[in-house]
Amino acid sequence: xxxxxKKRYESLTQETAISLAIQLSLFSNxxxxxxxxxxxxxxxxxxxxxDQASGKGVIIKQALPYAKVIGESWPLTLKxxxxxxxxLQKHGEYAVGLVPKVYATDEHLAITVMEDLSHLxxxxxxxxxxxxxxxxxxxxxxxxxxxxxxxxxxxxxxFEKKALVVEFSNPELCKITEDLIFTDPFxxxxxxxxxxxxQSEVEAIWNNNLLKLEVAxxxxxxxxxxxxxxxxxxxxxxxxxxxxxxxxxxxxxxxYGPIGFDIGLxxxxxxxxSITREGKQRDVIHGHIHNTWVTFSSKFxxxxxxxxxxxxxxxxGYDAFVLEKVFRDSLGFAGCExxxxxxxxxxxxxxxxxxxxxxxxxxxxxxxxxxxRLIVSRQEIDSIDAVIELLGEIQ
Ligand code: SR1
Ligand code: MG
Numbered sequence: 408x409x410x411x412x413k414k415r416y417e418s419l420t421q422e423t424a425i426s427l428a429i430q431l432s433l434f435s436n437x438x439x440x441x442x443x444x445x446x447x448x449x450x451x452x453x454x455x456x457x458d459q460a461s462g463k464g465v466i467i468k469q470a471l472p473y474a475k476v477i478g479e480s481w482p483l484t485l486k487x488x489x490x491x492x493x494x495l496q497k498h499g500e501y502a503v504g505l506v507p508k509v510y511a512t513d514e515h516l517a518i519t520v521m522e523d524l525s526h527l528x529x530x531x532x533x534x535x536x537x538x539x540x541x542x543x544x545x546x547x548x549x550x551x552x553x554x555x556x557x558x559x560x561x562x563x564x565x566f567e568k569k570a571l572v573v574e575f576s577n578p579e580l581c582k583i584t585e586d587l588i589f590t591d592p593f594x595x596x597x598x599x600x601x602x603x604x605x606q607s608e609v610e611a612i613w614n615n616n617l618l619k620l621e622v623a624x625x626x627x628x629x630x631x632x633x634x635x636x637x638x639x640x641x642x643x644x645x646x647x648x649x650x651x652x653x654x655x656x657x658x659x660x661x662x663y664g665p666i667g668f669d670i671g672l673x674x675x676x677x678x679x680x681s682i683t684r685e686g687k688q689r690d691v692i693h694g695h696i697h698n699t700w701v702t703f704s705s706k707f708x709x710x711x712x713x714x715x716x717x718x719x720x721x722x723x724g725y726d727a728f729v730l731e732k733v734f735r736d737s738l739g740f741a742g743c744e745x746x747x748x749x750x751x752x753x754x755x756x757x758x759x760x761x762x763x764x765x766x767x768x769x770x771x772x773x774x775x776x777x778x779x780r781l782i783v784s785r786q787e788i789d790s791i792d793a794v795i796e797l798l799g800e801i802q
């Protein structure tokens with residue numbers, strides 16, 4: 408893999424992104440290159456460079472020294488580009504074909520040059536249009552089991568695992584999650600952003616001691632449990648897919664944390680879709696929710712039984728104990744994600760794009776209720792099917 412030798416940071420433009428692609432010899436001399444900035448996330452620029460002669464393309468992603476969604480008043484470390492490239496490579500060792508290939512990186516420019524995925528669609532956009540992505544939950548269930556198992560103490564020598572914990576220390580990005588997912592939505596903070604019609608539901612959250620106690624426990628898990636190398640931001644905007652393929656992108660929030668966090672974020676974003684859909688369309692999403700957990704848990708359990716490093720793996724009841732903890736953590740983290748996507752700083756288009764105000768508010772209230780139930784009742788919810796039942800009950 409190439410490493411570009413630039414000494415200091417400069418923001419790329421469409422022209423300099425093309426020059427960089429040429430310098431990296433990513434295209435032939437006959438190439439007719441065009442470039443478009445296509446980033447629609449909260450934090451980075453994404454340049455799509457295509458050779459009009461051959462149709463071949465690459466992506467150059469550049470981190471900005473501040474959060475794009477807020478502006479220069481919110482400075483943000485450029486080190487996240489290195490974390491993202493390293494996490495794509497580490498996860499790609501295990502989840503083969505489920506993450507984009509990395510062609511080059513440069514720490515000073517804070518860029519990652521990677522495989523062009525423009526033939527695929529961002530899953531959030533597709534789901535909003537009613538797509539079903541038949542392979543989505545099998546692929547993501549496998550991605551979760553492969554990345555989370557193989558970077559954990561179940562699969563690595565303790566020295567290797569602890570070296571990875573150090574390599575993937577990501578305090579600035581973790582702090583964003585600690586604030587935006589686990590703290591601000593539960594207090595009267597300036598970062599929150601909610602519609603006036605939700606004022607009484609929001610105040611009820613701020614005044615709900617039982618809910619806040621459970622969120623505090625979940626935040627503590629996030630802060631202290633270095634179980635596996637997480638993606639760290641696995642929502643449906645971090646996944647590209649088609650009917651045949653799935654690729655997980657954007658692991659700039661990667662760090663060693665609790666296994667249930669990635670699972671919970673993905674499930675929460677499916678749950679938002681369940682809340683916005685009706686009838687058979689809803690059943691498709693419930694199938695994905697069920698299959699994500701079943702695929703993850705069966706593959707993870709199978710790997711655990713073969714673990715070289717955990718001598719307890721044959722002890723009766725141990726795998727069930729491990730999986731039960733992951734399941735309950737996942738539900739709690741899903742609940743926090745649902746609440747923050749409704750009343751926190753970073754919303755989701757699935758809900759915000761609903762034009763009819765009455766319906767949008769109704770569905771946002773439902774999202775808050777499901778979030779609260781998952782957090783507060785996670786010790787009593789015994790199966791993924793019980794989660795799906797809950798979605799039918801909360802109206
Ligand atoms: C200021 S960053 C807001 C959100 O965008 C990212 O994708 C993460 O989800 C973060 O919480
Ligand atoms: Mg992202």
